[in-house]
Amino acid sequence: MDSSEKKVLMITAAVLGLFIFSILYARGKYNDLPECIPFDKTYTEPKVVKLDEKTYQVYSVAAMWQFAPSKIYIPAGAEVDFFLTSKDVVHGFNISEKNVNLMAVYGNINKTTVKFDKPGVYKITCHEYCGVGHQNMQAEVIVNDPAAKL
Numbered sequence: 001m002d003s004s005e006k007k008v009l010m011i012t013a014a015v016l017g018l019f020i021f022s023i024l025y026a027r028g029k030y031n032d033l034p035e036c037i038p039f040d041k042t043y044t045e046p047k048v049v050k051l052d053e054k055t056y057q058v059y060s061v062a063a064m065w066q067f068a069p070s071k072i073y074i075p076a077g078a079e080v081d082f083f084l085t086s087k088d089v090v091h092g093f094n095i096s097e098k099n100v101n102l103m104a105v106y107g108n109i110n111k112t113t114v115k116f117d118k119p120g121v122y123k124i125t126c127h128e129y130c131g132v133g134h135q136n137m138q139a140e141v142i143v144n145d146p147a148a149k150l
């Protein structure tokens with residue numbers, strides 16, 4: 001084998017190794033991967049369900065030009081399953097601080113799970129142009145410190 005061939009093989013192996021390493025490294029570091037789950041009418045009713053102190057489900061319905069529920073109150077440390085659908089056109093669902101990027105599609109349910117460790121207000125914005133009210137389409141996740149008395 002020519003020495004330049006060997007060099008190319010070595011570089012290829014190194015780059016491949018780097019790719020595999022970065023995939024393994026990133027695994028579990030971010031949110032659950034979004035998933036598409038079978039459509040069910042029960043998901044089309046906006047609500048927040050508390051399963052226990054630290055586990056919540058949010059059924060979010062996007063429609064021109066708002067999200068319902070528009071304010072979601074949870075305690076810090078809570079893990080939230082978001083189930084997302086749309087009543088009309090395609091909307092976006094972005095929580096930039098949490099690296100959440102979903103599409104709200106009529107007849108579809110998209111799901112992702114997010115943990116909110118830090119108290120604060122997390123903006124949910126529509127990041128898919130959906131008509132004249134698009135730029136005003138947003139909601140909030142309000143994460144309270146359970147130790148603070150309100």
Ligand code: CUA
Nearest residue numbers: 091126130134
């Ligand atoms: Cu909904 Cu843009």
